[in-house]
């Protein structure tokens with residue numbers, strides 16, 4: 143850091159310096175220390191850290207003020223802006239540091255409370271992108287289709303509830319169903335991606351959390367995967383969660399970044415994962431797109447019908463209508479963003495949000511309230527799931543080789559390199 147401070151103090155134009163590994167490594171180290179420093183003010187900010195223990199201890203001891211974090215990160219953003227490297231991977235690294243630092247700077251301003259961000263400004267500042275806008279009434283067509291699909295004269299929400307009830311995994315079968323689903327996700331991923339020999343995870347069922355599943359990456363290719371079982375878990379969640387949290391989702395992404403960038407290249411910025419940062423859009427987007435990478439076309443439906451339904455005692459004849467139901471409700475996904483935007487911009491209150499979520503995403507009052515709690519904790523983070531997935535999908539499917547192998551190759555590249563939303567255009 144001394145060299146950088148020196149350059150800034152003596153007022154030399156920073157762009158006059160070409161990137162070199164020593165300087166970039168110093169920026170990297172400062173970035174990690176600033177993430178840890180911000181984590182002291184924001185307990186959810188450091189999602190994973192497996193760098194030197196002393197750095198975390200130092201951050202806790204020093205308790206650097208938000209004002210200092212704001213200033214230091216702004217300096218570092220200026221410093222890396224304009225640096226270039228002919229090596230494409232190193233250029234991606236420079237972009238990564240600049241964009242992550244800029245997001246960290248915005249987060250520090252947000253926590254200081256002197257800068258207010260609306261939903262879209264927050265998305266841009268923290269996640270390096272802005273999600274598309276939709277009109278809630280445009281989702282009425284999907285509701286009409288669902289209403290036609292489900293028999294009965296009751297209101298749609300009641301028909302949805304009774305349809306979904308058929309697919310709940312009994313609590314005593316959760317472990318067995320999840321074990322089988324995660325194994326299948328791993329098996330399909332490892333056909334195309336070199337998983338690390340020592341990679342492993344532990345699965346736990348928990349309650350009273352604002353999320354439905356979480357991967358706590360611990361370093362050395364090990365994850366703690368938690369599934370929130372407070373509300374009923376439907377059978378389609380088994381594959382979704384197995385892929386999202388495990389293979390080829392978060393566990394795989396974190397392990398590949400650690401192995402390829404933190405360990406092999408010695409790039410310390412990949413020993414930490416800042417939750418409210420552009421990296422989360424890639425993480426959530428690839429984790430969600432990973433479901434259709436591992437189970438393309440009808441394969442998820444076939445696997446559920448042939449393997450999971452019999453374990454739970456669900457009639458296999460229901461598989462096709464369950465798939466259609468899930469495809470239709472997935473189209474309601476972006477309605478959730480619109481409601482989150484209205485809520486977080488202060489235009490509607492919690493009760494109105496719960497009612498709109500019930501209507502437009504067809505979730506129960508309890509599940510809807512859980513989602514509003516999630517927004518209270520995580521703000522505009524919600525865009526990372528659906529918009530992130532669409533950005534990743536678009537990037538993978540614009541590659542030159544669209545065979546299954548070709549798409550996996552491009553997907554694995556995304557999981558092993560420092561790409562952020564701006565690099566997906």
Ligand SMILES: [Zn+2]
Pocket residue numbers: 386392425426429
């Ligand atoms: Zn996730």
